[in-house]
Amino acid sequence: xxxxxxxxxxxxxxxxxxxxxxxxxLADIIIHGLPxxxxxxxxxxxxxxxxxxxxxxIIVSTVLILGVAMVTSAPLSLATAVLLSEFTRHDSVYGRxxxxxxxxxxxxxxxxxxxFGNAFFCIYLGLGFSIxxxxxxxxxxxxxxxxxxxxEGLQAAPNDYxxxxxxxxxxxxxxxxxLLLPTATPALVAGLMLGLGRAVAETAALIFTSGYVxxxxxxxxxxxxxxxxxxxxxxxxVAGGDSNAYSSALVLILLLLIIxxxxxxxxxxxxxRSVVTV
Amino acid sequence: MSHFINNKSExxxxxxxxxxxxxxxxxxxxxxxxxxxxxxxxxxxLHYGLKPALEGVSLDIYKGCITALIGxxxxxxTSFLSVLNRLTDMIPDCRVSGNVHFDTMDLRxxxxxxxxxxxxxxxxxxxPVPFPLTIRRNIELPLREHGMSKQAELNDVVQQVLQDVxxxxxxxxxxxxxxxxxxxxxQQRLCIARALALKPKVLLMDEPCSALDPISxxxxxxxxxxxxxxxxxVIVTHNLAQARRIANYAGFFWIKDQRAGCLIEFGQCKQIFxxxxxxxxxxxxxxxxx
Numbered sequence: 001x002x003x004x005x006x007x008x009x010x011x012x013x014x015x016x017x018x019x020x021x022x023x024x025x026l027a028d029i030i031i032h033g034l035p036x037x038x039x040x041x042x043x044x045x046x047x048x049x050x051x052x053x054x055x056x057x058i059i060v061s062t063v064l065i066l067g068v069a070m071v072t073s074a075p076l077s078l079a080t081a082v083l084l085s086e087f088t089r090h091d092s093v094y095g096r097x098x099x100x101x102x103x104x105x106x107x108x109x110x111x112x113x114x115x116f117g118n119a120f121f122c123i124y125l126g127l128g129f130s131i132x133x134x135x136x137x138x139x140x141x142x143x144x145x146x147x148x149x150x151x152e153g154l155q156a157a158p159n160d161y162x163x164x165x166x167x168x169x170x171x172x173x174x175x176x177x178x179l180l181l182p183t184a185t186p187a188l189v190a191g192l193m194l195g196l197g198r199a200v201a202e203t204a205a206l207i208f209t210s211g212y213v214x215x216x217x218x219x220x221x222x223x224x225x226x227x228x229x230x231x232x233x234x235x236x237x238v239a240g241g242d243s244n245a246y247s248s249a250l251v252l253i254l255l256l257l258i259i260x261x262x263x264x265x266x267x268x269x270x271x272x273r274s275v276v277t278v
Numbered sequence: 279m280s281h282f283i284n285n286k287s288e289x290x291x292x293x294x295x296x297x298x299x300x301x302x303x304x305x306x307x308x309x310x311x312x313x314x315x316x317x318x319x320x321x322x323x324l325h326y327g328l329k330p331a332l333e334g335v336s337l338d339i340y341k342g343c344i345t346a347l348i349g350x351x352x353x354x355x356t357s358f359l360s361v362l363n364r365l366t367d368m369i370p371d372c373r374v375s376g377n378v379h380f381d382t383m384d385l386r387x388x389x390x391x392x393x394x395x396x397x398x399x400x401x402x403x404x405x406p407v408p409f410p411l412t413i414r415r416n417i418e419l420p421l422r423e424h425g426m427s428k429q430a431e432l433n434d435v436v437q438q439v440l441q442d443v444x445x446x447x448x449x450x451x452x453x454x455x456x457x458x459x460x461x462x463x464x465q466q467r468l469c470i471a472r473a474l475a476l477k478p479k480v481l482l483m484d485e486p487c488s489a490l491d492p493i494s495x496x497x498x499x500x501x502x503x504x505x506x507x508x509x510x511x512v513i514v515t516h517n518l519a520q521a522r523r524i525a526n527y528a529g530f531f532w533i534k535d536q537r538a539g540c541l542i543e544f545g546q547c548k549q550i551f552x553x554x555x556x557x558x559x560x561x562x563x564x565x566x567x568x
């Protein structure tokens with residue numbers, strides 16, 4: 001009896017501790033960040049190295065960088081996941097090689113991706129410090145995560161569907177499109193969210209690729225400062241930039257929440273249209 | 279409105295319409311008119327990797343008849359079924375040898391159009407596998423995949439096959455609701471309807487009633503009875519009484535020398551159950567072995 005109560009207590013305590021840290025962090029950001037948050041903060045350009053003014057161009061750059069990263073990485077990762085899970089045998093040499101490489105890539109520190117992106121996209125491909133370079137670098141970075149989650153989602157789809165569908169003379173591609181992908185949608189969305197979260201939080205990889213410039217970007221070939229880079233810059237390099245850093249951090253969190261909920265509702269709608277669950 | 283099963287005069291597929299195959303009420307497995315082999319299996323062996331699962335199986339599946347395959351678990355009955363519609367292709371390391379012919383087609387030919395074949399030879403699994411779609415879409419999806427696109431035509435087929443499996447009255451008002459919400463017996467009948475919609479010549483059934491309660495099982499069994507004559511049915515079952523009730527022919531599989539499954543005896547159902555030639559068969563059908 002006592003043992004049981006003790007175990008329950010410890011479990012509760014751990015849970016409380018973990019959520020406590022989260023609540024503390026969130027409260028700190030909200031308390032310091034909320035007073036400065038206003039419509040003009042969201043749309044105006046930064047002034048005096050970010051000490052005053054808003055973060056309008058920075059939000060635009062961030063969204064563009066994320067857009068480039070997701071538009072390139074989502075189809076690539078889905079295709080690779082389909083290849084790995086549906087068209088190669090699990091124990092084949094090729095499959096093992098790809099999976100092992102992905103695991104290694106997933107563990108590479110983001111600063112290394114930044115240097116790679118700088119060398120390859122900025123210099124070798126001649127894209128320079130640009131939103132495109134930054135987005136493509138982030139795409140490389142989140143690719144392993146997206147592929148593994150998508151692959152796991154596909155593999156979690158019941159094998160019965162593959163057999164029953166084949167027994168009805170349906171092609172593998174039709175099975176994939178009509179049955180497996182819809183079944184795996186929640187996992188695909190979850191993976192995308194994780195990838196977005198990592199991408200939006202990334203600083204190191206972007207400093208070397210999309211740069212520091214806090215002007216409003218004119219095109220994808222312009223340099224643009226991401227929110228995370230802005231926060232880093234304000235808190236590390238700009239004396240007196242702390243309050244704006246807090247507000248920017250709050251915006252970053254809100255942005256993530258908004259992206260999350262939009263993606264979830266889209267996925268729900270799509271799921272409802274193509275698959276009917278009980 | 280043509281019915282695949284009930285209305286003979288309007289059968290779409292000529293080859294399935296021969297009146298001679300329609301039988302009256304069954305006693306214990308009467309012969310099925312003049313036996314005309316539709317599938318010929320000769321010296322079939324099957325290995326999973328290095329492990330043999332079936333050795334030297336030879337038998338004929340007769341057109342329009344119900345053939346029951348009986349025997350203990352693990353003796354290769356399901357593997358045998360999978361050879362007939364080439365689902366073995368989907369199992370890595372599965373090797374098949376021997377000759378299997380369907381009509382005049384070599385079933386093991388590498389260039390065979392497998393999708394076409396699986397349309398002709400449908401399969402029902404032990405556990406009903408309705409897709410996570412609506413009841414209607416479950417039937418329409420394979421049809422669309424095989425090129426039927428007119429909605430009116432699709433509606434007709436959906437209604438026909440659901441009537442054929444006796445599900446129409448139960449679901450006609452909720453065709454757009456999820457198939458997963460149906461009961462187990464209804465799900466299995468939906469799966470049979472889905473297979474029938476493709477107008478197969480042969481239906482392979484892998485213990486179609488074993489996951490169902492006795493009442494649903496009875497309904498499905500009646501349905502299988504009604505398929506006789508129109509379709510060639512090969513059914514794997516552990517329910518000997520069921521095999522005896524519905525089958526015209528029966529094959530008894532056994533694991534020889536603890537190694538691979540093989541066919542011990544094949545013949546008319548009545549003979550297998552009432553006068554088995556092999557002592558293993560006798561022991562199995564009497565319940566003293568297996």
